[in-house]
Amino acid sequence: MQPKKKTLRPIVTGSSVLGIKYKDGVILASDTLGSYGSLARFRDIRRIVPITKHTVIGGTGEFSDFQEITKILRQKIIENQELVESGKEEDELLPSEIHSYLSRVLYGRRNKFNPLWNDVVVAGFEKGKVHMGTVDLWGSYFEDDIIATGYGTYFALPLMRKAYKKDMERDKALEVLRDCLTVLFYRDCRTINRYVFAEITKEGVNITDPVEIETKWEIADWQEGKL
Amino acid sequence: MFRTQYDSDISIYSPEGRLYQIEYAMQAVAQGSTALGLKSKTHAVVVTLMRSSDELSSHQRKIFKVDGHMGIAISGLTADARVLLKFMRNETLHHKFVYGSNLPTGEVVSSLAMKSQRNTQRWGRRPYGVGLLVIGYDGDKTHLYQTSPSGNCFSYYAQAIGSRSQSARTYLEKNFKAFPELGLEELVLHGVKALKESSGKETLTKLNVGIAVVGKEQKFEILKPNKVQTYLDQILQTEGEIEIENENENEKDEEAETLELKLD
Numbered sequence: 245m246q247p248k249k250k251t252l253r254p255i256v257t258g259s260s261v262l263g264i265k266y267k268d269g270v271i272l273a274s275d276t277l278g279s280y281g282s283l284a285r286f287r288d289i290r291r292i293v294p295i296t297k298h299t300v301i302g303g304t305g306e307f308s309d310f311q312e313i314t315k316i317l318r319q320k321i322i323e324n325q326e327l328v329e330s331g332k333e334e335d336e337l338l339p340s341e342i343h344s345y346l347s348r349v350l351y352g353r354r355n356k357f358n359p360l361w362n363d364v365v366v367a368g369f370e371k372g373k374v375h376m377g378t379v380d381l382w383g384s385y386f387e388d389d390i391i392a393t394g395y396g397t398y399f400a401l402p403l404m405r406k407a408y409k410k411d412m413e414r415d416k417a418l419e420v421l422r423d424c425l426t427v428l429f430y431r432d433c434r435t436i437n438r439y440v441f442a443e444i445t446k447e448g449v450n451i452t453d454p455v456e457i458e459t460k461w462e463i464a465d466w467q468e469g470k471l
Numbered sequence: 472m473f474r475t476q477y478d479s480d481i482s483i484y485s486p487e488g489r490l491y492q493i494e495y496a497m498q499a500v501a502q503g504s505t506a507l508g509l510k511s512k513t514h515a516v517v518v519t520l521m522r523s524s525d526e527l528s529s530h531q532r533k534i535f536k537v538d539g540h541m542g543i544a545i546s547g548l549t550a551d552a553r554v555l556l557k558f559m560r561n562e563t564l565h566h567k568f569v570y571g572s573n574l575p576t577g578e579v580v581s582s583l584a585m586k587s588q589r590n591t592q593r594w595g596r597r598p599y600g601v602g603l604l605v606i607g608y609d610g611d612k613t614h615l616y617q618t619s620p621s622g623n624c625f626s627y628y629a630q631a632i633g634s635r636s637q638s639a640r641t642y643l644e645k646n647f648k649a650f651p652e653l654g655l656e657e658l659v660l661h662g663v664k665a666l667k668e669s670s671g672k673e674t675l676t677k678l679n680v681g682i683a684v685v686g687k688e689q690k691f692e693i694l695k696p697n698k699v700q701t702y703l704d705q706i707l708q709t710e711g712e713i714e715i716e717n718e719n720e721n722e723k724d725e726e727a728e729t730l731e732l733k734l735d
Contacts, residue, residue, distance in 0.1 A: 327578050335610065337570070344571035 250358035254306035256280055258291040259434045260396030261302035261365045262424055263376050264404060265389045266417035269445035270367050270374045272300060273421045276454050277436040278307045284436055292442045294449045296321055299339040299368035300442050304393040306361035313360060317342060339368025339375040351383025363393040369444050395432040400424035426457055481591055493591055496620035499600035500632060503546035505669040506533055507631035507639050508604040508615045509662055511653045514686030515606035515613040517544035518662035520670055521679045534683045534693050538563040540573045540608050542683050542691040546633035547601035555583060555599060576607030576614040580624050588622030602632045608685050635669035642668045655684060663702050675703055
């Protein structure tokens, strides 16, 4: 009897990815943790990666499948470069096309009962506007101005919905994301306090190095004068 | 061209390094009735002369839609054209399904060229006996390509293929420098005038002239006969005006002669 060669359950996993549009572009954020069940095993992984000069993807779920998706998409970009006549950068695949292609791939895998176990955020800049959306392991596709995956859908999305205004300022957008990441660190047991931000504007993609965000762990009852 | 001992198979070169079978296939294209294409910065147009085998039959359609942003005009073996058309429609549809966007014209033409070339190098296959003029609008640019049985494809500002196409080509060569800035109406008029050059003794009517346009904010559209008639009318009107001017000049000459006689 042949062994099962399809996805059974996720092993090394990444937690939430958040995304919010602002006046000049879009910012994505995630932590840098790859959990091995309850063990915080890989503490400096990148769950937000660039695909082209104007597109990034972020992944929740099985990290090896996310690496595979990165490979598939980057390979597609190369193949497309050979087809495109002009050889110009602006004629390469758009974020919306990458998003559409990925949703076909994931849907195809789910139909074979062998999914890539991820919830992927695709974000980028095309034709003067931001494109952002998500595709999941079942092949469900949608676009929105604010995005959250994993536990972020439960904790961060309500906060982002309240704070989001169309064409908000960059600082305000970062403030909202930092606030949500803090809440997630308090409440989601599979996170660490080490974050990466990816900003996409018409100039291109900029992914920061990991940063820490201040959190408070004192017990209120035990503070002088507090209750 | 006369029969030689090197033309019986696609896989035989002649001593001059030619593949006669491909050249014979290109002859099939040259036998088809005229099809021409031209483009400006905002629109691309194809104009064709549709033959009918006799009075009882309908005119052979030569223009086909590939997708909302792309279409073709054919010259040569119509049945072969149908196969290539099906291929192009499939490619554009597949791209739309996977990427959610329009397939760039240049990419489908490249695929078509590869497909055509395969038939020039395979046992038991023959080249496609049809030439296509492909017009499309994508990436904010207009496109006009010609494909041929040889598998070559080129981009053009304007081009004509089929029988008597040289006359149309001469007209286009004379006028193409003005095309980029023209509006749609003027562009189509040039196309129809070019077609008139190659129409020979055949009168252009709304039944035997085919026109299709595509461009910025203009989905690929084959014009209805009544719309075609308006362009034909404009051509006839200009010619009619020239005729009337000539008549007036003749009359003036006659008057001058009689006056002189009177004086005498």
